[in-house]
Amino acid sequence: MNDVQQLIGATWSAGNSGRSLTVYDPHSGDPVTTVAVSSDKDVAAAVRTAREAASGWARTAPGARAAALHAAAAAVQEAADELAELMTAEMGKPTPDAKDSIGAGIGTLRQYAELGPTHRGRALAGNDEAIDLMAFGPRGVVAVITPWNDPVAVSCGLLGAALVTGNTVVHKPSERTPAVGWRLAQILAPHFPAGVVTLVNGDGPVGAALASSDVDVVAHVGSTVTGRSIAAACAVSGAKALLENGGSDPLIVDADVDPVWAAQQAAAGSFANSGQICVAVERIYVHRDIAPAFLSALAGSAREWASSIGPLVDTRLREGVHAQVKAAVSAGATVLTGGEIPEGPGAYYPPTVLAGCTDDMAVMRDETFGPVAPVVTVDSFEDALKKAADSPYGLAATVLTGSMSHAQRAWRELPAGTVKVNAVFGGAPGGAAHPRRSSGQGFGYGPELLDEMTATKAVHIEAPPSGW
Numbered sequence: 001m002n003d004v005q006q007l008i009g010a011t012w013s014a015g016n017s018g019r020s021l022t023v024y025d026p027h028s029g030d031p032v033t034t035v036a037v038s039s040d041k042d043v044a045a046a047v048r049t050a051r052e053a054a055s056g057w058a059r060t061a062p063g064a065r066a067a068a069l070h071a072a073a074a075a076v077q078e079a080a081d082e083l084a085e086l087m088t089a090e091m092g093k094p095t096p097d098a099k100d101s102i103g104a105g106i107g108t109l110r111q112y113a114e115l116g117p118t119h120r121g122r123a124l125a126g127n128d129e130a131i132d133l134m135a136f137g138p139r140g141v142v143a144v145i146t147p148w149n150d151p152v153a154v155s156c157g158l159l160g161a162a163l164v165t166g167n168t169v170v171h172k173p174s175e176r177t178p179a180v181g182w183r184l185a186q187i188l189a190p191h192f193p194a195g196v197v198t199l200v201n202g203d204g205p206v207g208a209a210l211a212s213s214d215v216d217v218v219a220h221v222g223s224t225v226t227g228r229s230i231a232a233a234c235a236v237s238g239a240k241a242l243l244e245n246g247g248s249d250p251l252i253v254d255a256d257v258d259p260v261w262a263a264q265q266a267a268a269g270s271f272a273n274s275g276q277i278c279v280a281v282e283r284i285y286v287h288r289d290i291a292p293a294f295l296s297a298l299a300g301s302a303r304e305w306a307s308s309i310g311p312l313v314d315t316r317l318r319e320g321v322h323a324q325v326k327a328a329v330s331a332g333a334t335v336l337t338g339g340e341i342p343e344g345p346g347a348y349y350p351p352t353v354l355a356g357c358t359d360d361m362a363v364m365r366d367e368t369f370g371p372v373a374p375v376v377t378v379d380s381f382e383d384a385l386k387k388a389a390d391s392p393y394g395l396a397a398t399v400l401t402g403s404m405s406h407a408q409r410a411w412r413e414l415p416a417g418t419v420k421v422n423a424v425f426g427g428a429p430g431g432a433a434h435p436r437r438s439s440g441q442g443f444g445y446g447p448e449l450l451d452e453m454t455a456t457k458a459v460h461i462e463a464p465p466s467g468w
Contacts, residue, residue, distance in 0.1 A: 001031065001032065001033065001034060002032060002033040002034070002086070002178075002179035002182070003033075003034055003035075004033060004034070004035035004036075004178045004179050004181075004182040004201055005036075005182065005201075006036075006038050006042060006046070006198075006199050006200050006201050007046075007185055007189060007197070007198055007199040008042065008045050008046045008049050008198055008200075009049045009194050009195050009198070010194040010195075014036035015035070015036040015037045015038035015039060015042055015200070015201055015202065016036075016038070016039040016041065016042055017036070017037040017038060017039035017040075017042070017202070017206075018039075019036075019037040019202075020034055020035060020036050020037060021034070021035050021037060021175055021178070021202070021203065022034050023035075023090050023175075023176060023177070023178065023179070024314065025089050025090075025092075025346070026090075026091065026092035026310070026311040026312060026313055026314055026346050026347040027088075027092060027310070027311055027345070027346045028345050028346055029345045029346055029347075032089045032090060032179070033089075033090060033178055033179040035175070035178040035179075035182075035201045035202070036201070037201060037202035037203065037206060038200040038201050038202050038206050040209050042200055043170075043200050043206060043209045043210050043213060044209075044213060046170045046198040046199075046200050047141060047143075047170055047210070047213045047214055047215060048214075049194075049195045049198055050141045050168040050169065050170050050195055050196070050198050050215075051140070051141050051168075051214065052195055053168050053193060053194065053195030053196050054138070054140050054141055054167070054168045056193060057138075057166055057167070057168055057192070057193060057196050058137065058138045058140075058166040058167075060166065062116055062117040062119075062164075062166075063117050065116060065117075065163065065164050065165075065166060066113045066114070066116045066117050066164055067113075068163075068191045068192055069109055069110075069112060069113035069116065069160060069163060069164050069191075070109075070110065070113045071191045072109060072187070072188045072191040072192075073106050073109035073110045073113065075187045075188070075190075075191065076102070076105065076106050076109065076152075076156070076184070076187055076188070077106050079183070079187050080099060080102045080103070080106070081099070082183065083098075083102050083152055083180060083183060083184065084098035084099045084102055085098075086177075086179050086180045086183055087101070087102075087151060087152065087177065087180050088310075089179075090148070090176065090177045090178075090179055090180060091148050091149065091151070091176060091177050091180075091276075091313045092274070092310040092311040092312065092313060092346075092347065093273060093310055094308070094309075094310045097273065097310075101150055101152060101153050102152045102153070104153045105152040105153035105154075105155070105156030105157070106156065107429065108153065108156045108157045108160055108429075108445070109156045109160045111160075111429065111430070112157075112160035112161050112164045112449075112450070113160070113164060115164070115447055115450060116164030116165060116450070119136060119164075119165060119447075119450045119451075119454070120136060121133055121134040121135040121136050121456070122134050124458075126460070129462055129463065130460055130461060130462045131459075131460075131461040131462075132458075132459070132460050132461075133458075133459050134456055134457070134458055134459075135456070135457045135458075135459050136165075136451075136454040136455070136456055136457075137166065137454060137455055137457060138165050138166030138167040138453070138454060138455075139167055139216040139217050139240065139453060139454060139455050140167060140168070140215075140216035140217075141167065141168050141169070141170065141214070141215045141216050141217075142158075142162040142167045142168070142169045142170075142215065142216065142217040142218075142219055142453065143169075143170050143172070143210045143211060143213070143215040143217065143218045143219065143239075144158045144159055144162065144169050144170070144171045144172070144219050145172050145207050145210065145211070145218065145219070145220040145221075145222065145226075145230070146158065146171070146172075146173050146174060146181070146220075146221055146222075147174050147221050147222045147278075148173075148174035148176035148177040148313055149273065149276040149277065149278070149313070149369075150273075150277070150278075151173060151174060151177040151180045151181060151184075152180060152184060154221050155171065155173065155181065155184055156184075157444075157445050157449070158219045158221070158449075159171065159188065159197070161445075161449040161450055161452075161453050162217070162219070162453050163192065163196065163197070164450070165450055165453045165454050166454075167216075167217070167453055168195060168196045168197075168198075169196070169197055169198070170198045170199075170200060170210060170215065171185060171197070171198070171199050171200075172199075172200050172201070172202070172206060172207055172210055173199075173201070174222075175201075175202060175203040176313050176314065178201050181199065181201075182199065182201070185197060185199040204226070207220075207226065207230075208229065208233070211229070211230045211233045211234070211239075212233040212236070212237060213237075214237075215237075215239050216239055216240065217239060217240045217241075217242060217452075217453065218230050218233070218234055218239050218240070218241055218242065219242040219243075219452075220241075220242070220243050220244070220245075221243075221244045221245075221278070221444075222245065223245060223246050223367075224245040224246035224367070224393075224438045224439070226245075227241075227243040227245035227246075227438075227440060228245075228438075230243065231243065231441075240442075240452070241441065241442070242441070242442040242443075242452050243435070243440035243441050243442060244278065244395075244435055244439070244440045244442075244444045245395075245435065245438060245439050245440040246278075246367040246393060246395070246438065246439060247278055247279060247280075247282065247367060247393045247394075247395030247396060247435075247439050248282040248283060248364075248365070248366060248367050248368075248391055248392075248393045249269075249279055249280065249281055249282050249283075249393075249395055249396045249397055249398070249416070250281075250282070250283050250284070250285060250387075250388035250391070250397050250398070250414075251265075251266055251269060251281045251283070251284045251285070251397075251398045251399075251400070251424065252285050252381070252384045252385065252388055252397075252398070252399040252400065252401070252410065253266070253284065253285065253286040253287060253290070253294060253384075253400050254287055254381055254384075254399065254400060254401035254402065254403060254406055255287035255289045255290060255381070256401065256402040256403060257290070257400045257401060257402055259290045259293035259294040259297055260293070260297045261400075262286075262290075262294055262297075262400045263294050263295075263297030263298040263300070263301050264297075264301055265398075265400060265423070265424050266281060266284055266294075266298055266301075266373060266424070267298060267301035267302060267304075267305055267351070267373070268424055268425065269281030269398065269424030269425070270282075270284075270351070270371060270372065270373035271302065271305040271309055271351045271371045271373070272309075272425070273309075273310075274309045274310055274311065274312055274349070274370065274371045275321075275368065275369060275370040275371040275372060276312065276313065276317075276369055276370070278395060279395060279396040279418065279425075280369070281373065281398065281424055282367060282368055282374075283357075283363075283364045283374055283376070283388075284373060284374065284375045284376065285375075285376050285377075285378050285383075285384040285387055285388055286375055286376075286377055286378065286384075287377075287378060287379075287380070287381070287384070288377050288378065288379055291375075291377045294375075295336060295353070295355050295375060298336070298353050298373060298375070299336040299337045299353045302336075302337045302338060302350075302351035302352065302353050302373065303337055303351070305351045305371070306338075306350050306351050309351065309371060311346045311347040311348045311349070312347045312348070312349055312370060313347065314347050315347045317347070317369065317370065318341065318347045318348075318349050318370070320369075320370075321349055321368055321369070321370030321371075321372060322341055322349065324361075324362050324363040324366070324368055324372070325339050325352055325354065325363065325372060327361065327362055327363070328354055328357060328361045328362070328363045328374065329354075331358065331360075331361055332356055332358070333354045333355065333356050333357045333358075333361065333363075333374070334354065334355045334356045335352065335353070335354060336353040336354070336355055337350070337351070337352065337353050338350035338351050338352030338353065338371075338372075339352045339354070349370055349371060350371070351371045351373070352371060352372045352373065353373045353375070354372065354373065354374040354375060355375050355377075356375075356377075357374040357375055357376050358376065359376065359387060359390070361374070364376065365391075367393070381401070381403075381406050385409065385410065385413060385414070388414060389413065389414055389415055391437075392437055392438045393436075393437055393438050393439045394415045394416045394417060394435060394436025394437040394438075394439045395416060395417060395418070395435050395436075395439035395440070396416050396417065396418040396419070396420065396433075397410070397414045397416040397418070397419050397420070398419070398420045398421075398423070398424050399411075399414075399419070399420075399421055399422075400421075400422055401421070401422070407421045407422075415436055415437070416436060416439075417433030417434050417435045417436055417439065417444075418431075418433045430446050430447055431445070431446050432444060432445055432446025432447065432448040432449060433446075
């Protein structure tokens with residue numbers, strides 16, 4: 001059993017709210033972690049400690065900050081197996097997949113360690129008697145609130161970008177993966193001065209207290225509901241809100257593609273990590289000409305995936321996923337495979353394919369966050385493009401097509417931060433995007449995240465008048 005603590009300054013201690021949380025293994029249902037929840041006073045103390053450390057860390061040379069981040073990345077690499085086991089125990093990701101995810105986080109830390117010292121301002125064209133420049137500097141204290149579905153990689157991205165640019169951080173990991181966040185903080189914190197990395201633990205009220213505290217940035221990856229609450233808190237406090245929130249990402253399957261290949265792409269997008277990926281395929285629009293072959297192949301792929309995916313993070317999420325499936329069936333959708341809660345312990349849910357879906361179903365309209373592939377049959381690419389764009393979300397989208405003109409239209413017209421053509425996953429490591437609509441605001445990852453973590457100052461310098 002993991003007994004998780006908070007970190008304030010250089011001191012590890014139990015939270016003082018009088019509340020505690022227990023995390024249960026989604027494979028077996030057995031308890032694996034307990035955590036004493038941080039109190040409002042704990043949150044305030046963590047923020048105050050980070051504020052006190054901010055000026056010293058901001059004055060630290062960029063090269064020294066980068067060296068500290070490189071050392072932290074090496075330490076995470078050494079502890080990768082342990083972190084993967086914790087991730088599997090708390091949120092169910094199969095251990096090999098967890099190791100891959102942690103490897104991505106390590107790569108992100110190293111990327112920011114390299115980019116940090118080169119992130120600088122620029123000279124301006126002023127007159128000969130003056131110097132004009134745009135200078136970048138840290139914003140101050142960054143509250144980092146991270147999710148459970150990819151707890152190391154997401155945390156490494158936000159923490160790495162904040163730290164290398166000279167900010168101090170107060171991290172609140174998800175209450176569903178507190179031991180992962182706790183162990184990550186134990187690994188990272190020794191490579192930075194006391195107070196630069198702090199950790200608080202708990203659920204929604206702790207996140208709300210942190211988001212409304214005396215911080216300069218709130219960086220959050222998670223649900224749209226929580227993101228909106230954070231945006232409202234930041235509107236009051238004046239802190240910058242950096243949000244990557246929910247999505248309902250569409251996949252368009254054009255008439256001219258191989259239906260079996262397209263089904264394999266759709267299955268990967270819908271079922272990887274049991275559908276618990278921010279940019280998972282959540283709704284599919286397939287051209288009528290290839291719909292029968294595509295649906296048959298997709299159902300076959302789903303049955304193949306059933307033997308390899310892990311459980312959902314907990315039974316609460318499973319109940320929500322199953323409720324969407326049942327509602328769709330009641331409204332006329334057909335289950336081609338899956339769609340039933342299996343017997344036995346844990347929070348497993350089978351890869352599920354729904355045919356005959358309509359745009360008004362919750363499984364098409366809302367974020368599902370489970371291994372469900374709902375399919376709408378369309379008469380044309382134009383119809384698919386229109387339906388794919390009709391969503392309150394704007395995180396990512398994918399189009400499978402052999403037509404360059406359709407590909408061009410898709411990436412230009414779909415209102416999403418990321419558009420992928422002929423691959424549901426992939427992209428260069430430095431890519432960054434602006435989520436749209438209910439999916440968030442601000443650049444996520446890539447070099448541009450360093451811009452989000454810094455403030456720009458215009459500086460004009462003239463020599464004093466002669467004769468002084």
